[in-house]
Amino acid sequence: MTQWIKQRISEFSWRKFAVSSVGLLTLMGILSFVIYEVTKISVTVEVENELTTVYTHASTVGEVLEERGIDVNVHDYIEPSENTALAEAMNIVYIPAQEVIVNVENDERTVWTIASTVQELMDELGIEVTEYDVIEPSLNENIVGNMQVNYQSAFPIILFSDGEEKEVWTTSTTVADFLERENIVLGELDRVEPSMEDVLESETEVNVVRVEKVTDVVEESVDFATVTRNDSSIERGSEKVLQSGKEGKIKKHYEVIFENDEEVSRELVKEEIVSESEDRIVAVGTKDPAPTVSRGSNVPAGEWMTFNATAYTAYCNGCSGTTYTGINLRENPDAKVIAVDPNVIPLGSRVEIDGWGTYLAADIGGAIKGKKIDIFIPDRDRVMRFGRQNVRIRIVD
Structure with a gap:
């Protein structure tokens, strides 16, 4: 009996001890877990604008990111x-960072960027984009991996077109490309x-x-010619108009070139006769006059x-020269010749005209009668200015 009791006491003691050991281990595990958790530190991790609170035993920033x-x-x-x-x-x-292909002024390169938009990427590269520059994609486009961004800076051009001068900003490389972009x-x-x-x-x-090329048609007058015919029935020095002259008409066709509304060339391409001119025919007397008083003038x-004096040229109408x-x-x-009335001043006389010098009386004229003379002046304009005036003369010999 006593032996049985001792055995039971012995079994109870071992069971109690076993139970106590398991509880102690469990308690120690719980305590360790609690201590582990309590000793973690709290940090905030922001990844692409998303915030996350992290509890960690990591010792550095790199370890935290690795844990994530x-x-x-x-x-x-x-x-x-x-x-x-x-x-x-x-x-x-x-x-x-994201890898982006950037083409700036045809210089292509690969860059790594943390920019979220194309605008931010340009800011990172130190490129100021103006309103005239060309950039694709647009500045507000979001950056994605392996995106290609093309940029061309604009520069000023002075354009003269259709009567206007203006400054135009462009990214065109050639004149042809520029005109196309400007819709010219x-x-x-x-x-x-x-x-x-x-370039x-x-x-x-x-x-x-x-x-601009145009055809301009101009109608012009054609001068008539004067034809002289000797007439023995008319006294020498006189003349008679047998046929009045008539001007002709001609149309001239010109090819005219205008550049910016200003004529730069005119070329005659065709002539068209509208009406023929008619010659003026003058009969010139060849009949010798009646004998005149020689040297014994009045x-x-x-x-x-x-x-009274007038003037004439060698090319007056009806003149033979x-x-x-x-x-x-x-x-x-x-x-130095004058026309005279041979009945007043004999032909061949040397005549001094006050203020003009000495002239030879070598010609006559149908209208030169009495105390009249006609002074030969080769310049037509001077003849026109001379008109009709009184002069003082004397026969020298």
């Missing part, structure tokens, strides 16, 4: 840096300076020349007398 399964690239943005020791309530910002259409004859293939640079002057030699005494005035324009 974030594979950090050398181009990524991390604040604070990866090797920064953690502290309670620390805020960690992580922005993954050239006509068949129009041209542009410089040529269409020329544009800042401040290049582009001149659009509008060319004008005393050496005595000053007043005569040769004097009554045979002097060719067209071949001798400097000859």
Whole structure:
């Protein structure tokens, strides 16, 4: 009996001890878990604008990101840096970089960026985009991996077109491309300076020349010719108009070129006769006059007398150019000759005209009668200005 009791006491003691050991281990495990959890620090992780609160035993920023399964690239943005020791309530910002192909002025390169929009990317690259520049995609487009961004900066061009001068900002490389972008259409004859293939640079002057070709028809008068015929029935020195002259008409067709509304060339391409001219026919007397008083004129030699004077040229209407005494005035324009009435001043006389000098009485005229003389002057304009005036003359010999 006593032995049985001792055995039971012994079994109870071992069971109690076993139960106490299991409880102690459990308690220690719970305590360890609690202590582990309680000793974690709290940090905030911001990934692409998304905030997450993290409790961790990590010692550095890099370890926290590794716990989050974030594979950090050398181009990524991390604040604070990866090797920064953690502290309670620390805020960690992580922005993954993206690879973007950027083509700036036809210079293509690959860049890594943390920009969220094309505008931010341009800011990162130090490129100021103006309203005239060309950029694709647009500035407010979101950045995605392997995106291609094309940028061309605009420059000023001086444009002369259709009577206007203005400054135009463009990204065109050639004159042809510039005109197309500005919706400037050239006509068949129009041209542009410089040529269409020329490369544009800042401040290049582009001149659009509008060319127009027109036909201009002008009606002009055609002078009639004067034809002289010798007539033995008319006294020498007199003449008679047998047929009045009549002007003809002719149409001239010109090809006229205008550049920017200004005439630059005119070429005669055709003539068309509207009406023929008719010659003026003049009969010139060849009949010798009745014998005249020679040297015994009624004008005393050496005595000053007043005569009425006119002037004529060798090319007056009906004039042959040769004097009554045979002097060719067209071949001798400097000859000092006057026409006289041979009944008053004998032909061949040397006559002094006050203020004009000495002249030879070598010609006659149908209207030169009495105390009249006609002075030969080779210049038609001087003849016209001379008109009719009184002069003092005397016969020298």
